[in-house]
Amino acid sequence: MAKELLMGNQAIAAGAIRAGVGVVAGYPGTPSTETLETVAARNPGDIYVEWSTNEKAALEVAAGAALSGVRSLVTMKQVGLNVASDPLMSLAYIGVKGGMVVLAADDPGPISSQTEQDTRQFAEFANLPVFDPSSPEEAYRMIQDAFEYSEKYGTPVLFRPTTRVCHGCASIDLDGQRKKPAAGNFEKDPKWVIFPKLSFQSHLKINARQPVLAEDFSGYWGNVLTPGSGKKGIAAGGVSWAYLKEAISLLGADCRLLKIGTSNPFPERLALEFLDGLDEVLVVEELSPVIERALVHLAGRKHLPVEIFGRQTGHITGAGENTVESVKKAVAEFLEISFEETAAAEPPALPVRPPVLCAGCPHRASFYAVKQAAKGVKSVFCGDIGCYTLGNAMPLDMVDTCLCMGAGITMAQGIRRAAPDTKTFAFVGDSTFFASGITGVVNAVYNETDMTLIVLDNSTTAMTGHQPHPGTGKTMMGEVTEKISIPKVLEAVGVKKVLTVNPLQLDQAIAAVREAMAEKGVSAVIFQSPCIAVVKPDRPVRVDTDKCVGCRKCIREIGCPALELDGKKVRVEPSACTGCGLCTQICPVSAIEKEE
Amino acid sequence: MKNCILAGVGGQGTVLASKLIAQTAMEAGKFARTAETIGMAQRGGSVVSHVRIGQTAEDVSSPMLPLGSADLLIGFEPAEAVRTLPYLKKGGAAVVSVKGVQPVTATLSGKSYDVSAMLSYLREQVPNLVEVDTEAICEACGSSKVANVALLGAAAACGALGLTVKEVEAALERRLPAKFLDMNRKALAQGAEAYQGANLK
Numbered sequence: 001m002a003k004e005l006l007m008g009n010q011a012i013a014a015g016a017i018r019a020g021v022g023v024v025a026g027y028p029g030t031p032s033t034e035t036l037e038t039v040a041a042r043n044p045g046d047i048y049v050e051w052s053t054n055e056k057a058a059l060e061v062a063a064g065a066a067l068s069g070v071r072s073l074v075t076m077k078q079v080g081l082n083v084a085s086d087p088l089m090s091l092a093y094i095g096v097k098g099g100m101v102v103l104a105a106d107d108p109g110p111i112s113s114q115t116e117q118d119t120r121q122f123a124e125f126a127n128l129p130v131f132d133p134s135s136p137e138e139a140y141r142m143i144q145d146a147f148e149y150s151e152k153y154g155t156p157v158l159f160r161p162t163t164r165v166c167h168g169c170a171s172i173d174l175d176g177q178r179k180k181p182a183a184g185n186f187e188k189d190p191k192w193v194i195f196p197k198l199s200f201q202s203h204l205k206i207n208a209r210q211p212v213l214a215e216d217f218s219g220y221w222g223n224v225l226t227p228g229s230g231k232k233g234i235a236a237g238g239v240s241w242a243y244l245k246e247a248i249s250l251l252g253a254d255c256r257l258l259k260i261g262t263s264n265p266f267p268e269r270l271a272l273e274f275l276d277g278l279d280e281v282l283v284v285e286e287l288s289p290v291i292e293r294a295l296v297h298l299a300g301r302k303h304l305p306v307e308i309f310g311r312q313t314g315h316i317t318g319a320g321e322n323t324v325e326s327v328k329k330a331v332a333e334f335l336e337i338s339f340e341e342t343a344a345a346e347p348p349a350l351p352v353r354p355p356v357l358c359a360g361c362p363h364r365a366s367f368y369a370v371k372q373a374a375k376g377v378k379s380v381f382c383g384d385i386g387c388y389t390l391g392n393a394m395p396l397d398m399v400d401t402c403l404c405m406g407a408g409i410t411m412a413q414g415i416r417r418a419a420p421d422t423k424t425f426a427f428v429g430d431s432t433f434f435a436s437g438i439t440g441v442v443n444a445v446y447n448e449t450d451m452t453l454i455v456l457d458n459s460t461t462a463m464t465g466h467q468p469h470p471g472t473g474k475t476m477m478g479e480v481t482e483k484i485s486i487p488k489v490l491e492a493v494g495v496k497k498v499l500t501v502n503p504l505q506l507d508q509a510i511a512a513v514r515e516a517m518a519e520k521g522v523s524a525v526i527f528q529s530p531c532i533a534v535v536k537p538d539r540p541v542r543v544d545t546d547k548c549v550g551c552r553k554c555i556r557e558i559g560c561p562a563l564e565l566d567g568k569k570v571r572v573e574p575s576a577c578t579g580c581g582l583c584t585q586i587c588p589v590s591a592i593e594k595e596e
Numbered sequence: 597m598k599n600c601i602l603a604g605v606g607g608q609g610t611v612l613a614s615k616l617i618a619q620t621a622m623e624a625g626k627f628a629r630t631a632e633t634i635g636m637a638q639r640g641g642s643v644v645s646h647v648r649i650g651q652t653a654e655d656v657s658s659p660m661l662p663l664g665s666a667d668l669l670i671g672f673e674p675a676e677a678v679r680t681l682p683y684l685k686k687g688g689a690a691v692v693s694v695k696g697v698q699p700v701t702a703t704l705s706g707k708s709y710d711v712s713a714m715l716s717y718l719r720e721q722v723p724n725l726v727e728v729d730t731e732a733i734c735e736a737c738g739s740s741k742v743a744n745v746a747l748l749g750a751a752a753a754c755g756a757l758g759l760t761v762k763e764v765e766a767a768l769e770r771r772l773p774a775k776f777l778d779m780n781r782k783a784l785a786q787g788a789e790a791y792q793g794a795n796l797k
């Protein structure tokens with residue numbers, strides 16, 4: 001048996017490979033990204049892996065494979081499922097032939113996301129089975145089962161780990177024999193073409209299937225009833241189960257426990273066994289009260305004299321993550337166990353440390369150039385999803401809106417229509433541009449809306465850890481492909497003024513933005529400079545303390561983290577500076593210079 | 597069961613350090629579990645890694661350790677060490693880099709935060725404190741990237757995790773490309789020396 005330290009996402013990938021997955025597609029998104037990367041890294045050679053342009057495309061690629069009898073996996077973060085929900089809702093009616101697993105990673109907190117949506121609720125909405133692992137080692141086993149269930153019931157299956165499972169590592173036994181991917185063959189059949197009549201019939205079938213699947217899940221190893229004493233019981237799911245076990249052992253408590261690993265369709269028989277004879281139940285889960293509501297529903301239907309507490313009743317926090325501490329406190333109160341809360345000494349005031357654009361990040365220069373060019377003009381700066389959302393921080397303060405992937409481009413148009421005296425800019429990264437930016441540009445050109453598009457092209461998908469995309473000329477299969485040119489795309493859809501410039505050449509960058517701003521209709525500036533993480537840094541710059549007059553303009557204007565205060569003057573932290581040279585173009589007395 | 601918490605600033609290499617600890621433990625036949633901060637915070641924000649080592653998976657259910665349970669705190673930055681101090685158990689050890697990293701927000705306001713205040717608070721609170729001059733070690737090793745390995749050296753030497761410097765070195769050898777090995781071995785050894793130095797005081 002090979003024991004390995006695997007991150008949850010890597011474990012899921014290893015499990016999928018073992019289950020004979022043949023096609024894997026996805027779009028990067030924290031906390032899901034490493035799953036697809038691991039399949040690519042461990043590819044035995046017979047699995048097709050791609051980063052698709054967005055989640056909808058990825059899901060459709062996987063669906064095509066599954067209809068051809070090949071097991072497929074599609075990976076995304078929870079908000080990606082919103083993008084992919086159109087094909088998924090319909091696919092739920094059509095069904096699949098090869099097992100298909102839709103991995104949507106949820107992010108309680110949220111730690112790196114826009115929403116605290118719960119994919120388990122999506123499962124209810126779409127009538128799909130959902131697996132909810134509580135640890136990396138469980139995820140490894142569950143993903144394999146997910147493929148089995150998908151094939152057995154002919155339906156796509158949702159798999160939703162949360163951040164702490166995705167990004168937690170554990171020692172895992174990679175046991176047993178790998179199944180080979182099936183050879184695909186698309187057999188023509190009218191059942192693959194969705195029509196209202198077919199949907200009606202499918203709906204009847206799905207309704208009939210749910211109780212069968214629920215009964216199946218009542219005997220599934222991922223759902224566990226642990227006996228205990230007393231008239232009180234606690235139910236949990238996902239990583240909250242791990243917190244609960246830890247809390248119970250810390251408190252030395254003893255009561256009946258229910259773990260739910262598949263919340264839809266709800267394993268009712270097992271849950272009824274759990275509820276039998278209990279007076280009170282506490283439900284510990286994150287995001288939405290899915291298990292709690294299912295239990296309340298069940299208790300109501302069966303007229304059980306049991307009170308159920310959880311997120312809906314305020315006994316478990318209604319937003320953000322659970323922790324061992326929060327669960328311990330809730331359990332202690334529920335079971336009326338007293339415990340000592342650890343009182344900590346009052347620490348000195350701690351500096352706040354929000355994330356910032358890296359030292360030397362070319363986005364800093366791009367934002368600064370636009371800020372300079374737009375000085376004195378009533379402007380709104382629409383931002384988007386990626387590292388460059390961090391352009392909102394002081395001193396740049398250049399992100400006025402951020403909604404979802406690609407939204408900046410179209411929101412800029414709405415703002416302009418509502419407030420015609422306002423100049424609108426939309427910032428979009430290269431990966432986001434391909435994912436969902438292009439249609440927004442077409443919309444502006446078609447409707448003749450004035451706006452300036454700023455493409456921050458750093459040749460990678462930086463926020464999620466540097467994945468290739470259509471503009472990078474590399475695929476996940478390691479092949480070199482034709483780079484799709486952003487300027488050519490923009491010209492082709494009718495953008496009249498398209499300028500490409502290096503943002504680190506500050507004067508030229510500002511001039512380019514001014515030129516673009518003057519244009520009627522849609523204009524675009526493409527700032528091209530690679531992410532500092534994908535190229536070797538230059539020699540660091542140095543402040544000549546004799547020349548520095550201590551005006552701090554460098555810090556006030558761009559806020560590069562490599563610039564530090566040194567008494568009255570400024571110093572550059574050499575281990576952080578990448579030598580991008582932006583500060584040297586800002587210092588009014590040329591005190592910052594490249595080291596010889 | 598052993599618990600360890602690593603705290604630093606995004607980009608300082610906490611993830612690699614926590615993986616090395618977990619792998620070293622696994623190679624010694626233990627079960628290891630970690631939790632990492634991956635995502636937005638990696639861009640210069642506060643990051644924390646949790647490492648838990650037990651005999652079996654059942655010993656350590658939660659990926660994140662409970663407050664007041666860490667046998668060892670590895671602070672990559674003084675203020676971040678103070679921030680995570682509530683995780684350290686009574687009598688636990690702390691290995692902390694004395695080099696502060698100023699957040700942009702502090703620099704902008706014209707007031708750097710007071711690194712020495714953080715260090716004296718740590719000295720007051722933690723009897724088993726090992727201070728590591730990571731800046732000097734990095735300079736001696738010729739790379740700004742080895743601070744994490746230096747801290748690991750001190751962490752292993754202090755014995756709080758039941759892992760030896762030799763075992764960590766073996767794990768390093770398995771993981772790092774040959775050309776970075778010498779530099780990292782040196783950093784590991786100098787970190788271990790920092791612990792000896794602290795002991796002599």
Ligand code: SF4
Pocket residue numbers: 359360361540541560561562563572576577578579580581582583584
């Ligand atoms: S050159 Fe200036 S702006 Fe660029 S990374 Fe170094 S200190 Fe920061």
Ligand code: SF4
Pocket residue numbers: 543547548549550551552553554555569570586587588589590591592
């Ligand atoms: S802008 Fe130049 S003179 Fe002013 S503080 Fe910075 S380095 Fe010194």
